[in-house]
Amino acid sequence: MSTVYGPVPSWRLRRSLGIDVLLPPKKCTFNCVYCQLGKTRMHVSGPEMLSEPLVDANRVAGDLDGVLKRLDLDSVEIVTFSGTGEPTLNLGLGKIAKEVKRRVSSVPLAILANSSLFHRREIRKNLSWFDLIVAKLDAGDEETFRLINRPADKKIDVETIGDSIKELKKNG
Ligand code: SF4
Numbered sequence: 001m002s003t004v005y006g007p008v009p010s011w012r013l014r015r016s017l018g019i020d021v022l023l024p025p026k027k028c029t030f031n032c033v034y035c036q037l038g039k040t041r042m043h044v045s046g047p048e049m050l051s052e053p054l055v056d057a058n059r060v061a062g063d064l065d066g067v068l069k070r071l072d073l074d075s076v077e078i079v080t081f082s083g084t085g086e087p088t089l090n091l092g093l094g095k096i097a098k099e100v101k102r103r104v105s106s107v108p109l110a111i112l113a114n115s116s117l118f119h120r121r122e123i124r125k126n127l128s129w130f131d132l133i134v135a136k137l138d139a140g141d142e143e144t145f146r147l148i149n150r151p152a153d154k155k156i157d158v159e160t161i162g163d164s165i166k167e168l169k170k171n172g
Contacts, residue, residue, distance in 0.1 A: 003055050003083075004063045007076050012134070013110055017067075017076045019100060020083025021055055021090040028085040029116040031150040032138075037084065045153030046117065047089050057095040064103055078132070079104055082112040088123050097129035108132060114149070116156055118164035127168065135165050 005018040025041035027050060044050055079100060081087045088111075090096070097109055108131035115135045117123045127133055137158070139145040145158050 002063045002067075003060045004067045007071070010078075010080070013080055013132075014077040015075065016078045016080045016110075017071075017104075017107075018083065019060060019064075019079060019081045019096070021060065021081060021087050021093060021096055022084045023055055024084050026085045027089055028114070029089065029152050029156075030086070030114050031152070033148055033150070040085070040152075042085070043152045044089070045151075045156075046120075047091050049152075050089065054090045054092065055096075056092050057099045060096045061099040061103070064100060068103060073104060073107065076104070076107055078108050078110050080110045080112065081130075086114050086116065087111055088113050088117045088126065091122065091126070093123075094126035094129055097126070101129065110134065112136075115161045115165055116149075116151060116153070118168050119156075119160050124164075124168055124171070133168065135168070137161055137165065 001023055003020050007015050007017045010016045026037045027042040028040045029045060031040040031043050042050060087093060101109060109129060110132040111130045112134045115137055138148045142158055
């Protein structure tokens with residue numbers, strides 16, 4: 001299975017080439033009621049709880065090189081990291097983004113993240129490679145947040161997520 005897919009049309013991000021840094025089964029810190037991927041199979045509070053090694057920069061670079069042999073890069077408006085769960089769970093995200101950036105040069109990099117791990121410094125550092133971070137926060141109160149997102153980490157709360165998004169923005 002390739003870690004690179006598309007390009008796909010996206011109403012928010014236009015013509016987007018996708019990068020999946022997780023691959024199935026779905027791995028996420030949330031189990032959102034509306035998730036289009038269905039139930040979270042590996043529902044974890046952080047990267048350390050994942051037992052299998054995740055895809056690394058070499059794997060993504062190899063897949064991308066293969067795709068770029070047949071694809072005109074001028075037809076791609078953005079490269080978007082999302083895929084089978086929460087991409088920030090991959091601690092190699094920064095290295096992967098660096099390799100992707102080397103290959104797509106001026107095409108901007110975006111990531112769709114659920115914001116649950118932004119309070120961790122190493123995760124924020126990985127995100128510094130991205131031109132656009134789409135940071136999710138579905139609710140402004142605890143009860144609704146837990147009902148919608150069903151986080152694996154019972155300690156994570158709306159205030160922590162809100163503060164860490166602000167921190168990311170401040171240093172971004
Ligand atoms: S954060 Fe995203 S991938 Fe995770 S369960 Fe929610 S909608 Fe699905």
